[in-house]
Amino acid sequence: MTAQILTTNYFDDPDVKLAQRAGDGDLTAFRQLYDSHHRRVYGLVLRLAGDFDTANDVTQEVFIQLWKHLATFKAQSKFTTWLHTVATRVAITELRKQTKRLQKIHLAGDEQSVFEQQLKHEDSADLGRLDQLIQRLPPQTRWVFVLHCIEGMRHEDVAEELGIAVGTSKAQVHRARTLLEEWLSHEDTE
Amino acid sequence: MKTPNNSTTKNAAEQLDALLRDAVQQGGEIHPPKDLWRGIEASISRDQLRDKLPNSKSPWAWFSGVAAAAFVGFGVLMGTLMHTPASNQNDTLHSSANLLAMVNTQHQQQRDILLANYEAAGLTPTFSELELELKQLRDAAIQVTQQLQSEPNNAELWQFLQWLHQQELDLLKTMYLQTPSYQQI
Structure with missing residues (x-):
């Protein structure tokens, strides 16, 4: 019964068809997926990244990687579940790289880190209370x-x-x- | 500023729980402050272009191969010109004029294919300041072509024309493939 419900749900998932078309190289279908899900991905990435500039770059990287790996999506789970996994993985990988780069910069001089902190706080004015605190x-x-x-x-x-x-x-x-x-x-x- | 006591700490925990509930209920969506799609599309198009070019691993190797073939052609021509008897000079001049036309046509075809591939991939030239350099290269190629019509035995000029053609292709590569970074977009 559960399996039937799950199968029906995935079959009805409109994103699955779009993902399959995008996996075949249909950029218009991929754009539709982007339009539907980029705000959700951006929300996740921004909270993980802690600043807008990084979130912009990492969100783009998430969708670029998604495009490259769409062919591996087998519709065995909901598209959004798969998207969330890919987004989290790509974001963490990218943020780890960035953290290592920043650590090297910080070793070179603490003035840089103060400057970055100032930038982060200027950006955070547009965020909600919880997100402003999470950034810290x-x-x-x-x-x-x-x-x-x-x-x-x-x-x-x-x-x-x-x-x-x-x-x-x-x-x-x-x-x-x-x-x-x-x-x-x-x-x-x- | 007052020091937080037990009641404010408890209050803070409740506040945090409330903020978390709101964040979860909102579905975690945040609208990006700028259009991110353009950068994504440009990156995808660049990858597609690389796949479409004749040598998918290194598209520029293809052009290098063509350039190398042209260089061999020049060598053969120069050898022919240098060892041609005077009686056949007119025929040789005619042959060099044909070869000059062929070299320029071949270069133009390479350039057209290159531009067509870029356009098919949705790319547009990024650095307009390089257009002046492109124009200078093309003007120089026209001048060298004119000079070669009267001096078909000048090996240096042939090499210079080949160099100009290659520079033009390299410059086009720079203009189209060095797309702006995400932040510039």
């Missing part, structure tokens, strides 16, 4: 918090995706909550 979290803490608390991924899946232990994932969520609650308390008492 350290990268790995932010990734775990976003994937578990907002995206609803299980600790086991978060740990696998990020290549960390399940216990580390739980500890990072605890750390994130502690920091966010502390910042919220300060906002209220200021």
Whole structure:
């Protein structure tokens, strides 16, 4: 019964047909998929990245990689589920690369990191309260918090995706909550 | 500024839970501040172009091959011109004029194929400041062609014409394939 329902749902999923057409090289179909899902992908990527410029680049990279790998989508799951997995994976890979680059820059001089922080805070004016606070979290803490608390991924899946232990994932969520609650308390008492 | 106490901490935890509930209910959608599709489309088109060109792994190797073949052609011509008896000079001049026309036509065909492939892939030239350089190269090629009509034995001129043609193709490559970065877009 469950299998029947699932099969029916995937069959009815309009994205599956578009994904298959796009997988055959139909750019118009791919544009339709982009139009339907880019805001969702951008939301995920921006929260993971913590700043707009990086989110813009990484979102583009997500869709470029998606186009390259559409042929591997076998419609065994909902398109949005598959999209979420690809987006998370590409985003984390890209952000890891960027974090390494930034660490090298920071080693060269702390003035750069101060400048980056200023830029981030200028950009964050357009974001909601939670997203502004999330931006201030350290990268790995932010990734775990976003994937578990907002995206609803299980600790086991978060740990696998990020290549960390399940216990580390739980500890990072605890750390994130502690920091966010502390910042919220300060906002209220200021 | 007051120091947070137990009640504010509890309040902060509740606030955080409420903010999280809102974020989840909103479906996590955020509208990007600018159009990201153009950069995606440009990247896809670039990849498609690479696949369509005759040598998909290195499209420019194809043009290098053609250029190398042309170079061999020049060598054969020069050898012929240098060792031709005076009595056959008119025939040789006629042959060199034909070869000159053929070389220029072949270059024009290469250029047309290149531009057609770029247009098919939806690419447009990015750096308009390079157009002046392109014009200078084309003008120079016309001048060298005219000079070769009166000096068909001048090996240096033949090599210079070949160099000008290759420079033009390389410049077109730069103008079309060096698309702006995501941020520039």
